[in-house]
Amino acid sequence: MSCYLYAVVPGPGRPSVEGLRGVGGATVSTVLEGDLVGVVSEVPDHEFDERALRAQLEDLTRLEAMARAHHGVVDTLADHATVLPLRLATVYRDHQRVREVLRERREEFAAVLASVDGRMEWGVKVYAVPSAPATSTPATSTPASASTASTSCASSAGESSSSRPVSGRAYLEQRLRLRRERDSGRRRAEEMSRRVDAELRGLAEDARHHRPQDPRLSGARGENVLNAAYLVPRSRGDEFSARVREFGVGESAVRVELTGPWAPYSFAAVESVEEREPSR
Secondary structure, eight states, X not given: OEXXXXXXXXXXXXXXOTTOBOGGGOBEEEEEETXXXXXXXXXXXXXXXXXXXXXXXXXXXXXXXXXXXXXXXXXXXXXXXXXXXXXXXXXXXXXXXXXXXXXXXXXXXXXXXXXXXXXXXXXEEEEEOOOOOOOOOBGGGSOHHHHHHHHHHXXXXXXXXXXXXXXXXXXXXXXXXXXXXXXXXHHHHHHHHHHHHHHHHHHOSEEEEOOOOOHHHHOOSSEEEEEEEEEEEGGGHHHHHHHHHHTTTTOSSEEEEEEEEEOOGGXXXXXXXXXXXXXX
């Protein structure tokens, strides 16, 4: 069996992992080395050798299941302790190797844990929300038979001109208006992003800007113009979240989204932690 390492926590007052399940439903346990604790599960070698692990990471269903289990363990730990989350699929050959890593990198791990002690991560996204699409269509896009029928019915029934397809010129003017509205909405969202970020940095101890999310992947409506994470003292969490919720009120073209609190993933990164070691 190999050893899957989820996170590192301080040794004193380490949280109980009794009943906690991790990747593949495996039991979660701890490995103590000095004043650090590795939170681990035993996983089958044949599922986490280099080839099998690559296959898991390329299979979206299996990757999602692994990520959900991994983050579930980390977030449970974060409810009760300071936590240094490690990357998904950080696997070592056995418990002894985990102890060696904790001993070899003790100063680095301890420094990161100290920097996030008593703090949680909050995520804030700002979106430029598009206007509702127009329902009118240009006359040139309507089939000839349908256009003729519409004109005939309108003439006989005395319908107003607003029910008829718009002209090509009117259609282009409409498109231009929508583009201007979209550009104006994006500018407002960018202005809001700058204001949000400046004010929230005053409530947080640190901040990270991530790449804006592609709506085709996230499924979110609108264009993501700010995707930020903030490291906030637990004691200011309520104040921080209340302030975020005030932004964007009454703004039809801008949406502000708050997530968290989470374990400090964006602020607890450590360099060059091996993601996979050969099994014995």
